[in-house]
Amino acid sequence: MNVALPPFKERARAALADRTLKLAIDRTTGTAEAKRAAAVAAFPEFDAARARGRAIKDHVIANLGHYLEMFERNATASGAHVHWAVDDAEARAIVTRLCLDAKAKVVTRSKSMLGEEIGLPHALADAGIERVETDLAEHIIQLAGETPSHIIWPAMHRTREQVAELFNASHQPPPEADDPATMVQSARRVLREKFLGADVGISGANFLVADTGATCTVTNEGNAELTTTPPRVHIVTAGIEKIVPSTAHAMALLRILVRSATGGELTQYTTFHCGPKRPGDADGPEEMHIVLVDNGRTKMLAGEFREMLRCIRCGACMNHCVVYRQIGGHAYGGTYPGPMGSVLTPVLDGLAAARDLPNACTMNGRCAEVCPVGIPIPTLLRAWRRRSWRERLEPGALRAGIGLWAQVAYRPALYRLASRIGVRALRAFGRDGWIGSLPLAGGWTAYRDLPRPSGRTFMEQYRDQQKGRK
Amino acid sequence: MTARDTILNAVLAACPAGDARAVADAAAALLDDPDSSRPPLAAPGLPEAFTLKATALGASVERVANMASVPEAVARYLERHGLVGLSVQPAPALTALDWTGIATHDHLAADEPAALGLALYGIAESGSLVVHSGPDAPILLSFLPLHHIVVLRESTLLPWLEDYAARLEAASVPRNAILITGPSGTTDIEGSYVRGAHGPGFLHIIITGTDDIPE
Ligand code: SF4
Numbered sequence: 001m002n003v004a005l006p007p008f009k010e011r012a013r014a015a016l017a018d019r020t021l022k023l024a025i026d027r028t029t030g031t032a033e034a035k036r037a038a039a040v041a042a043f044p045e046f047d048a049a050r051a052r053g054r055a056i057k058d059h060v061i062a063n064l065g066h067y068l069e070m071f072e073r074n075a076t077a078s079g080a081h082v083h084w085a086v087d088d089a090e091a092r093a094i095v096t097r098l099c100l101d102a103k104a105k106v107v108t109r110s111k112s113m114l115g116e117e118i119g120l121p122h123a124l125a126d127a128g129i130e131r132v133e134t135d136l137a138e139h140i141i142q143l144a145g146e147t148p149s150h151i152i153w154p155a156m157h158r159t160r161e162q163v164a165e166l167f168n169a170s171h172q173p174p175p176e177a178d179d180p181a182t183m184v185q186s187a188r189r190v191l192r193e194k195f196l197g198a199d200v201g202i203s204g205a206n207f208l209v210a211d212t213g214a215t216c217t218v219t220n221e222g223n224a225e226l227t228t229t230p231p232r233v234h235i236v237t238a239g240i241e242k243i244v245p246s247t248a249h250a251m252a253l254l255r256i257l258v259r260s261a262t263g264g265e266l267t268q269y270t271t272f273h274c275g276p277k278r279p280g281d282a283d284g285p286e287e288m289h290i291v292l293v294d295n296g297r298t299k300m301l302a303g304e305f306r307e308m309l310r311c312i313r314c315g316a317c318m319n320h321c322v323v324y325r326q327i328g329g330h331a332y333g334g335t336y337p338g339p340m341g342s343v344l345t346p347v348l349d350g351l352a353a354a355r356d357l358p359n360a361c362t363m364n365g366r367c368a369e370v371c372p373v374g375i376p377i378p379t380l381l382r383a384w385r386r387r388s389w390r391e392r393l394e395p396g397a398l399r400a401g402i403g404l405w406a407q408v409a410y411r412p413a414l415y416r417l418a419s420r421i422g423v424r425a426l427r428a429f430g431r432d433g434w435i436g437s438l439p440l441a442g443g444w445t446a447y448r449d450l451p452r453p454s455g456r457t458f459m460e461q462y463r464d465q466q467k468g469r470k
Numbered sequence: 471m472t473a474r475d476t477i478l479n480a481v482l483a484a485c486p487a488g489d490a491r492a493v494a495d496a497a498a499a500l501l502d503d504p505d506s507s508r509p510p511l512a513a514p515g516l517p518e519a520f521t522l523k524a525t526a527l528g529a530s531v532e533r534v535a536n537m538a539s540v541p542e543a544v545a546r547y548l549e550r551h552g553l554v555g556l557s558v559q560p561a562p563a564l565t566a567l568d569w570t571g572i573a574t575h576d577h578l579a580a581d582e583p584a585a586l587g588l589a590l591y592g593i594a595e596s597g598s599l600v601v602h603s604g605p606d607a608p609i610l611l612s613f614l615p616l617h618h619i620v621v622l623r624e625s626t627l628l629p630w631l632e633d634y635a636a637r638l639e640a641a642s643v644p645r646n647a648i649l650i651t652g653p654s655g656t657t658d659i660e661g662s663y664v665r666g667a668h669g670p671g672f673l674h675i676i677i678t679g680t681d682d683i684p685e
Contacts, residue, residue, distance in 0.1 A: 028661035042509070049507040056500050063493050065481040078643070084474040136667055137658035153658060160660050180659040184667055191668065196580055212643045222613050222654040222669020229609045229646070240477065245497040247638050251631035252501070255508065262657065265509075265523075266596045269669070270649040272638075277645060282560070282608035284645050294473075298480035306484075 008333060008356035015327040021157055025328050028156040032319040035263025036370070043259065053256045054374045056249050057310035060241075064301065067210040067243045068292070074213030078275030080288040085118075091293045092123040095202065095235055098289055099129055102233045104199035110219065110227040111135035112204025113151050113313060114237050114293060117335045117348065120202070132194045134223040136187055143170050149329030151336060152261050152315035157328050191223070201227040201285065203273075205238035206257070206312070207250045208290075214274035215290060216250050218258065218267040225271060234285040236273065240292050241309040247272070253312060256372035260314040296347040304383050308343050310373040317367035317377060323360055332357060339367035339377045346384055355393045358384035416459055423453045504632050509595065516594045516627040517677055523597025527652030528665055529673040533624075535681040540621055541567050543676050544586060547619060548572065551672070557585040557615065561606045564588055564621065578614050585615035589622040589650075591637065592677075595630045598651040599675065602644040609646050618653070618670035622677050 006014075015021055040046045060067055072082045085091035095118075099107055107129050109115065121142075124131045133142040137155035141148060143166045148154030155163070164178030167186055175186035203224055207216040215236045217224050228234045244250045258264050277284035300309055318324040318338025329337030334345030334354065342357035358381040367377040388394060394402075408415050429435045430452030437445045454461075471479075511519040521531045534543050548556065558564050558574045564586060565576075578585065587607075591600040599620050603609050612618060628634050638647060654669030665671050 024660065028657075031657075031661035045507050045509060052500065052507045059496055059500055062485050063488055063496075064485055065478055065487050066490065066493055068478065068481065078645075084472070084477055086473045086476050090473060134668065135658070136656050140658070153661065155658055156661070163659055180662050181664045183659060184656055184664040188666070188668055192580060195668075212639065214643060214647075220654070221656045221658075221667035223667070225609055225613050225646075225648065226668055229613075240481070245500075246635070248501055248632050248635035249497070251635050252504075252507070254631070264651075266598060266649065266651040268527075268650065268652050268654055270598075270651070272643070272647040274643045274645055274647075278603075280605035281603055281645060282605060283610055284603055292477070294477045294480070298477060298484065301481060302484040 008331070008360065011331040011333060012327045012360070015331040020159060020162070021328050022326070024157050024159045024162075025325055027159070028150070028153050029319045029325055032152075032262065032315075036260060036316060036319070037263075039259040039263040039265070043255075046256070046259070049252070049256050050372050050374060053253050053312075053372055054310060056244065056252060057312070057373050060243050060245065061301065061306065061309050064240065064243065067245065068240060070210040071208050071213060071243055072292075074211060075215075075275070075290055076213070078213045078288075080213065080275045080290050083289060083291045085291055085293045085295070087295050088118040088293075091118040091237060091291055091295065092120060094291050095120060095237060096123050096127045096129075098233065098235055099124065099200050100127060102200050102287075104129055104233070106130045106132060106194065106198045107200045107202060108132045108134050108195060108198040108227045108231065109138070110201070110203040110217070110224040111138050111154065112202070112237060113148070113335065114204050114239055115202065116148060117295065118237065118293060120237070132191070132198065134191055134195065134227050135219070136184060136221060136223075139187055139191065140166060143167075147330070147335075149337060150315060150318060151313055151340075157330065195223075195226040196230050198227075198231045200233045200235060201229075201231040202235045202237065203228050205236050205242055205290075207244045207253065208238055208242045208292075209247055209250055209272065210243055211246045212272075212274060214247075214272040217271045217273070218254065218269070219271070220262075220268045222269055224269060228271075228273060228285065229283055231285055233287045233289070234273070234276070235289045235291065237291045237293060240294055240297050241311075257312050257314050260316040260370065260372040300347060305343065305347065305380055307375055308340070308347075308380060310375055311340055311344075312373060313340075314372055316370040316372065320366040320370050322362055322364060322366070332360075339381075340375075343377060343380045343384070351384065351388055351391065352393055355384070355388045358382075358388070416457065419457045420460070423457055424455055426450075426453050427455050501632070504630070508630060508632075511594055511629060516592075516629060517624055519594040519629075520592050520597055520622075520627055521677070523594070524652065524673075524675055525597075527597055528655070529597070529652055529675055531675045531677065533677045533679065535679050537563065537567065537621070537623075537678050540564075540676055540678060541569055541572060544619060545572055547617075547674055548584060551584075551617060553584045553617060555583065556619075557582050557611065559585070559587040559607060559611050561588045578608065578610055580614065582615040584617040584619065585611050586619045586621070587611050589620050589675075590626065591634055592622045592627045592675075593629075593631060593634055593649065594627055596649075596651055598631075598649040600634060601648050601650065603646040604644060609648070612648065612650060613654075613669045615670055616666070617672040617674065619674045619676065620650075622675055624677055624679050
């Protein structure tokens with residue numbers, strides 16, 4: 001989706017230099033981390049709930065064909081139309097055609113990361129359809145002409161002051177003050193007019209309930225219902241991995257999803273949509289369409305990234321990631337940022353384009369610790385690194401360097417000799433116990449100092465110690 | 471080959487279909503012993519547990535003896551907030567009440583100041599109200615007003631989310647089923663919580679008991 005972005009390293013460098021960005025990231029992720037911790041502390045059964053959530057997702061993934069067919073059958077029986085899309089282009093084409101068939105001039109959208117993944121915003125613009133983002137954060141980034149920088153708080157890279165600037169320029173009349181409450185009121189007023197005049201409402205789904213054919217969406221603002229109820233046509237786009245067997249299974253997952261995402265127990269609105277308006281119903285759309293999207297998911301199912309299909313898009317891994325918290329979401333360059341994005345972006349955009357992402361990780365394991373469905377993200381990132389090496393995607397100099405190191409490491413005597421020379425040489429660069437700069441290693445020492453080595457290798461010291469014991 | 475076949479073939483190639491019966495049994499087993507993985511209720515009694523949760527979320531809760539006491543409680547709420555006029559959900563349980571003294575109507579304006587609805591269930595675990603769409607239940611009634619007043623009959627309180635799931639799947643699933651858990655809110659600007667984003671900024675819940683009033 002991202003055409004002609006500068007390389008990852010440049011994006012990361014620019015993000016690191018942006019102090020306002022760092023401030024904005026800290027304000028939101030800091031709160032999110034504290035609230036999640038409090039929610040988990042207040043729920044002693046959290047680990048058991050996680051184990052159950054993980055087992056539910058594994059069961060669905062192992063029986064995905066069975067459940068997809070069951071969902072399709074029940075959704076169709078409810079009067080919804082089910083469409084299938086192999087990739088993003090097909091999904092875009094289906095949604096655009098449905099909008100054009102409905103003669104839509106204005107489309108309201110409730111936040112959906114899948115919509116971003118398939119490039120829906122651009123597709124609607126290209127079709128000449130006015131798109132109104134109704135989630136507050138999506139409204140902010142629509143005004144700014146940006147993409148989401150976080151899967152739960154898409155506008156978290158913007159400070160309150162920056163949001164005020166956007167609203168002052170586009171809301172009529174502009175908000176009276178720049179505190180969040182006044183700005184939220186202003187957006188409420190501006191968007192309220194749009195909701196009731198839309199021709200089509202588009203939403204995503206957190207779960208697809210196989211045995212009822214319903215789609216389930218969780219939101220806090222109430223914009224989802226205002227998006228899906230008034231228009232004549234409601235379109236849902238969802239990844240095929242969103243299936244759960246029944247409503248009760250969805251409930252078990254909701255308990256861990258919301259706590260991990262925002263630290264709440266449930267979001268303010270948990271909505272199940274099942275087909276179009278029934279005869280006599282007081283309101284609701286006349287048509288409901290569900291677009292089931294593959295876009296790389298069956299490839300993941302068949303390979304070593306299957307576990308990633310458990311992801312319920314809670315965002316906890318990015319809130320707790322030391323790298324994300326330094327560079328924010330945009331630097332990653334994909335639809336999905338942070339640790340989960342570093343696993344998914346190579347699937348979606350290809351490893352050649354995204355091979356820097358699995359490397360931009362300290363392997364500290366925080367993401368896997370907080371992931372509510374136990375996805376071993378560091379292990380999956382290592383799998384991408386291995387594949388990148390196998391496919392010879394690393395630059396020649398790096399490959400040569402690592403190849404040389406490997407040649408030495410295969411020969412213990414040579415390796416010990418080299419490290420003996422190495423530590424002694426390194427000492428020469430030390431000042432006051434620290435090494436502040438090194439030839440050929442400026443990329444490393446520009447940001448951190450190394451302690452000056454003792455001058456003797458581990459093996460030398462170990463041998464002496466063993467002798468001393470005897 | 472259609473997209474549907476392409477996708478299902480790829481899925482089945484990676485994960486061959488199992489016996490439908492065995493899959494259903496495995497799915498049911500995943501829900502065994504629900505107590506081991508859900509939080510305890512906030513209080514032993516359902517109305518008390520519900521009230522603790524709902525008020526913590528920013529809703530206000532009051533308990534009245536029975537349905538007949540609802541108009542009086544609503545009148546007090548409207549007066550407290552300086553509101554005149556009330557959109558009432560066209561549900562017989564509400565329209566049959568004596569609304570003398572309150573200007574009620576049955577339509578919904580885009581910026582409706584206050585509306586009264588009836589919850590189908592309450593869930594004590596999370597302080598959630600359940601509403602279903604239907605001929606006498608417009609969904610927008612829960613979203614357009616600034617003040618959303620909801621009548622919850624004590625007899626419809628359920629302990630856990632699973633209890634509601636069982637009710638939902640036993641009956642015919644409505645077009646739209648919604649769990650409302652506190653007033654509308656957002657944390658989209660710097661993570662700070664603001665009430666009343668697109669939906670109601672105020673949620674007032676009137677729990678009705680079953681006491682008979684002597685006529
Ligand atoms: S990988 Fe885990 S922590 Fe990250 S978004 Fe997905 S479910 Fe949440």
